Amino acid sequence: MTVVDPIGQLFLHLERRNQPMHVGGLQLFELPDDAPVDYVRRLVERARRFDMVQPPFDRRLVQRLGQSFWRADTGLDLEYHVRHLALPAAGAIRDLLALVSMLHGALLDRARPLWEMYIIEGVADHRFAIYTKFHHAMMDGVSAMRLMHRFVSQTPDAETVHMPWSLPRKRSRQTSGRLADSWQTIQAGARQALALPSVPGALYQSWHDARQDADFTGPMRAPACMLNRPISGSRRVAAQGYSLTRIRAVAARFDATVNDIVLAMCASALRAYLIDNDGLPARPLIALVPMSLHDDKHDATGNKVGAIYTNLATNVADPLDRLSAIQRSVAYWKRRYKTMSPAQIMAFTATLSAPAGLNLLTGAAPRHQAFNVVISNVPGPAEPRYLGEARMVGMYPLSVVLDGQALNISLTSYADAIEFGLIACRRSVPSMQNLLQYLGEALDALDDASSATEPPPPGTM
Amino acid sequence: MTVVDPIGQLFLHLERRNQPMHVGGLQLFELPDDAPVDYVRRLVERARRFDMVQPPFDRRLVQRLGQSFWRADTGLDLEYHVRHLALPAAGAIRDLLALVSMLHGALLDRARPLWEMYIIEGVADHRFAIYTKFHHAMMDGVSAMRLMHRFVSQTPDAETVHMPWSLPRKRSRQTSGRLADSWQTIQAGARQALALPSVPGALYQSWHDARQDADFTGPMRAPACMLNRPISGSRRVAAQGYSLTRIRAVAARFDATVNDIVLAMCASALRAYLIDNDGLPARPLIALVPMSLHDDKHDATGNKVGAIYTNLATNVADPLDRLSAIQRSVAYWKRRYKTMSPAQIMAFTATLSAPAGLNLLTGAAPRHQAFNVVISNVPGPAEPRYLGEARMVGMYPLSVVLDGQALNISLTSYADAIEFGLIACRRSVPSMQNLLQYLGEALDALDDASSATEPPPPGTM
Known part of the structure; x- marks a missing residue:
């Protein structure tokens, strides 16, 4: 019997x-x-025979003296x-x-x-799907997606079928999964930072300096928006993949990262959706983007994560100007983090996020809208995966929405796609599925614009 | 905006x-x-076009000053x-x-x-099904089943399709449905009785007299049983119809009512199930059976309902002896109620049920197990019903289980069947669906026994 960790208790x-408070994943497979x-x-029956259930899948909650514990479920x-x-x-x-x-709403x-x-x-088209849900107290979203990547196989083989609950436990991987979950780390950091008698003055100084920077987008500056209303108990889930090859090509032409293009797609889609709903704020939406900062070569093995408060420039009509603003916003945060140690970044983001995290998790500080939407990205496998002989043709992460955060955008890469999983309160964010179309149109617009700016290749007119 | 009535507030x-706290109904139809x-x-699309939604189907809950109200849902x-x-x-x-x-578990x-x-x-077999759920705060189980009877038609006609939420409101029928719901009436009565400074001494006298009667089965005498454990959030639903013609024939041979035979089937099935699970109590299970007492001709239009605490004689091995004990128990209550006015019966059952009702609804008085299981019966149509051209071939009521009442047996008559709808906590009452088989075997046993006791018809050997 082990005690539920503090973050888990908070989710409960x-x-x-x-x-x-559960996260999920939707996987799409082609029938052999x-x-x-x-x-x-037969697959269902086969899955049910994997009865050597590994922790934490065999654990249920029990209450003792007002505290929650995990205990093996004998039934x-x-x-x-x-x-x-x-x-x-x-x-x-x-x-x-x-x-x-x-x-996902139950x-x-x-x-x-x-x-x-x-x-x-x-x-349709000779396919089947698997939807899996895990409570956030048991597993965070990143670990859940990693598990969804991990239980499918690299080669098609009818004999090789695993289930998420039957995999041998990889302690190091799981620990790393947990640590790499920026959002939970930030929450934990925020709690630690708040528990200190004082937060180092140098960090406050950084914060105040930062506010003078034109590209700075910090918390507390997000506009009021329809995405930040109380939520009902009903959900709308939308999911679609977009060509990674195409996104990479667009990124290369604009000297941008894949992540920049993905954020620009989200920004354009949100702008179009909010215009449809007469709800576009005058100030730009702010997205909280948990981001690994491992591209700094010297600490590739460290746990360097930061929360990027991305200016989505939804108030800007031109998609290229919008992309530029997003790139500047992301670059600003990368610059700031570059000179800092992992511990400093942790403390810094914790400090910045503290009111945001508190707001999100406790409903305190309701006067400040820290950010409008969470956009999170978990890298996935570049090669196809299989369940037995069935090829996986899509994999979409599904996260959590909260009172005041009625939309969540999660994405992962898989083979040649960036797979978007969107979830929203069905009542506060009506017809949210329209975002899928707008995401595609946003990519088209960037593609067209980048083609137009290129010199025509030889041999074309 | 109307305030939610006190019983409704209690359910919420x-x-x-x-x-x-919702009730439901499962209906099975043959495709044309x-x-x-x-x-x-197409049927789903047609149903969604019935957008003139009648009260109470158009009402949602709103909270004002700590009180719950119903208000029309504009969205x-x-x-x-x-x-x-x-x-x-x-x-x-x-x-x-x-x-x-x-x-039903969500x-x-x-x-x-x-x-x-x-x-x-x-x-299978060219059929489709409709499962409908209604919150108990909006509609009680009897009203829900009446609605399920009422929205289907008496003749097959592709043009004639109604939906429960589109029916013109029949105030008198609905009021009568509410009043005839014995269980809610008893609850309301119990609350009224408890609110009185004293309950009339004559009723207490009746109660004490009753305890001297050998056939008396009152509350507080039910044994501890696995059916009366705390419940989990997962459900098992089971449903099956049994031939009404056959049940009537068995009843006639034993000079019993259809209701007696149904209770005997339940008793035998529960006995078999509890033996399977090493959980048969030494003392007989007590069933709370809300019962209309309208067979008293002189007040056929009155609202004479009583709670019958039926001795299910589950400790008796012989099915005929068990049936006799059940008949005596039911007859005892009918005798007692016969000499009483509707108001007296109301007050009497309220008094008897008060601790039971309180226990059931508030968890107070946990030391007393008032009864082990609720068995309720709502009469249904004797002739076939149709949704458009699709003939309804089954209709099963599904009620509520509670902490301490982990199984509910509801039934209704439809055409030539008694339709059982069973619901249980899937964890506390494992493999509850076995009860369906035992119900059938119980009917077989009574049928065989009654055939054996009859003189052979002329011309047979």
Whole structure:
């Protein structure tokens, strides 16, 4: 029996019917060519036979003296945790997302280990899907996505099927996964920083200096926005992949990173969506982007993460000007972090994020809107993955929304795609799925603009 | 804006993740012979077009000064309330019940009107299903079942489709539905009785007299039982119909009522289940059976309802002896109620049930196990019903389980069947679906025994 760690306890404490605290992943697979009609049913039965359930998947919550503990569940019931569902005839992706919206909006049963897997047959074009959810108290979003990457195989082989709960535990990987989760690290750091009698004056100085910088975008400057309203208990999930090759090409032409282009796509899509809804603030939206800073070669093995408060320049009409503003905002934060040690960065982001984190997690300090939306990115495998012989053709992270943070954008890379998983309160952020179209249009616009600025290749007119 | 009535407020107050407070109904339909492959999809679209939503289906909860009110939902979204789901290939009833178990275990979204309908395609043998849930604060179980009876039609007609939320409001019927809900009436009565400075001495006298009667089975005498443990948030739903013709024939041979036979089936099934689980108490289980007492001809229009604490005689091995004990127990209560006015019965049952009701609804008085299981019965239509051209071939009520009441048995009559809808905590009452088989075996046993006691008809050997 182990005590639930403080961050986990906070997630349990804040969970409500309208604010479930689980993260999830949606994976899409192609059926093997010769798959029998009961292929998915057999897969479900096979999954349920993986009954050597590894920690933390075998642990349930128990309460002792007002404290939450994890304890092995002696009545673990894989028939409960692994469900077999199906889409209505035709099996459109729209139907899949409607189903996953429903599943992602439902609370886990606290009397059982806090995870569920749904294996869904009948997806159009000879496909099936797996939606998995994990409570945030058990596993953070980054660890969850890494697990989703890890339980599928690098080669197609009918004999090789693993399940997330049956993998041998890789302690070092899991620890690193936990540490690399910038957002949780920031939260923990914020708590530590707040617990100190005083926060070092030098950091305050940095903060005040920073406010003089034209490209600085700190917390407390985010505008009021419809994305920051209280949430209901119903969800809308949207998911789509965009060509990584194309994003890379656009990035190269603008001397930008893939991350810059992804943020520009989000910014353009949010601008279009907010204009549709008569809700575009005069000031730019601020995105909290947890970011690994490992591109500094000298500390590639360190745990250097920072929270980038990205100016999304949603008030700027021209997509290229918007991209430039985003690049300047990201570059500013990278410059600032470059001269700092990992410990300094931790303390710095903790200090900056403290009111934001407190606001997000406790509802305190409601007068300050620290940021408008969280955009998080977990790198994924560059090569195809398989479950048995079934090729994985899509993998989309699904995170958490909160009162005051009614939209979350998560993404991961997989093979030749950047896979977006969007989740929103269905009531506060109506027709959120339109963002998918706007993301595509944003990429088109950048692509067109970059093609127009290039000299025509030889041999074309 | 209207205030939520006190019983409704109590249901809202007691709702937890592990204890959702909604009732539901599962209906099974045959597809018309010429149904196109998208028949159910069209039905879903048609249902979503019934956008003249009648009270109470258009009302959502709002909080004002710590009080709950119903207010018209200006953002009502029928795409949210009416869902389209499907079963995996083959579409076994087992798959349907697994899906409905999941749906019945999930909390409604309090930011919306407290009802949802799921239209489920792909049920084996050319069928589809509709599962509907209503919050108990909005509608009691009896009203919900009456509504499920009422929105289907008496004749097959493709043009005639109604939805529960589109029916013109029948105030008198609804009021009567509410009054006839014995269980809620008892609760209300108990609250009134408890609010009095003293409860009339004559009623106490009746109670004490009653305890001297050998057939008396009152509250506070129920044994400790595995059915009365705390519940988890996961559910098991089971449903099956049994031939009403056959039950009537058995009843006639034993000079019993249909209700007696149904209670005997429940008793035998519970005995078999508890023996399987090494959990049969030495003393008989007590069932709370809300019962209309309208067979007293002189007050057929009155609101004469009573709570019958039926001795299920689960300690008796012989099914005929068990039936006799049940008949005596029911007859005792009918005798007692016969000489009393409706008001007296109300006060009497309120007095008897007060600790039970309080226990059930507030968790107070935990030392007394008032009864082990609720068995409730709502009469349904004797003739077939249709949704458009689709014939309804089954209709099963699904009620609520609570901490300490981990199993509920509800039933209704429809055409030539008694339709059982069972719901249980999946963890406290494992493999509850075995009760369906035991119910059938119990009917077989009574049928065999009654055939054996009859003289052989002429011409047989």
